[in-house]
């Protein structure tokens with residue numbers, strides 16, 4: 001069946017799973033759809049996204065603003081389920097358990113323990129009326145039978161590890177007493193306090209200076225090394241994912257347009273939108289004026305999603321596939337080789353030729 005014709009279930013409705021994840025994946029997302037009923041119409045924020053992440057593996061999720069990256073991650077954590085205007089369908093398998101159809105209390109218990117998230121907006125993750133330390137202590141004690149004193153020691157240790165100066169004192173500060181960057185770090189400390197097996201990091205380093213950025217990425221790597229955690233790293237900064245990611249997923253208009261290993265997506269990209277993203281990637285070996293070539297045009301509407309390829313209005317190669325198919329038929333994700341998938345009507349030989357002869361030499 002075409003993915004285009006499907007919509008998620010009725011508002012608040014939860015569509016239970018029929019299949020199970022594979023043995024060696026820790027997180028398996030299948031055909032996830034998260035739609036919001038609004039006064040303007042149905043917003044298809046996430047529209048049929050599938051991927052797997054194994055223990056110890058990092059999946060990088062890239063795509064421009066509004067492509068559905070945050071909605072996907074909040075969906076995995078079950079955080080849209082309370083929204084009365086949300087329609088959710090698909091499957092989210094975490095360590096062999098399906099979560100979309102699971103008891104919300106059970107999913108809530110898994111949050112902060114087995115799976116945890118570094119939110120894009122630190123204020124949304126911290127309560128303004130409690131000290132930073134009290135919140136980390138609470139997050140730790142919910143899942144560990146330890147004394148308050150031991151939990152406080154753990155909170156101070158975590159604040160120290162994320163680079164907060166004088167953690168023994170700052171543990172008693174309120175979130176508003178921290179600068180934006182410090183709040184971000186405190187939230188990261190809270191997200192990591194229970195050594196989660198799945199960490200979703202949504203733009204984790206955007207507000208931070210380069211030194212702290214490196215420190216946070218090291219911390220995430222340590223977590224992975226020590227506990228074999230699976231990590232989803234959402235970012236606009238392809239530099240971050242180039243360093244960290246084993247696999248990449250490129251999102252456009254609520255859908256995945258390309259996914260594969262980081263090597264495949266960086267060195268043999270198959271989708272014209274990915275070429276655009278790579279062209280807009282900062283390069284340290286070029287001068288500033290040459291660095292950023294943004295993808296021209298604006299992201300597609302998620303309400304009146306047109307037929308055909310959502311990237312068509314911005315795609316410089318839209319006329320290459322024959323019979324005007326890009327304007328009438330949505331390209332499905334198709335394997336182009338060895339676990340590398342791309343959603344484009346252009347013949348693979350043509351894409352390979354354009355990439356190797358026209359695009360890659362200019363990057």
Ligand SMILES: Nc1ncnc2c1ncn2[C@@H]1O[C@H](COP(=O)(O)OP(=O)(O)OP(=O)(O)O)[C@@H](O)[C@H]1O
Nearest residue numbers: 036038043045064065066067068069070071072302
């Ligand atoms: N509760 C909601 N109701 C209606 N629309 C929503 C809701 N939450 C998100 N959206 C819409 O879903 C789309 C995807 O949003 P999302 O936050 O996932 O984008 P993003 O890829 O994370 O962008 P950014 O890079 O700016 O963080 C946006 O158009 C957003 O306006």
Ligand code: SF4
Nearest residue numbers: 309312315326344345
């Ligand atoms: S299907 Fe056509 S319009 Fe869409 S990305 Fe491929 S070439 Fe461009």
Ligand SMILES: [Mg+2]
Nearest residue numbers: 069070071120
């Ligand atoms: Mg976001």
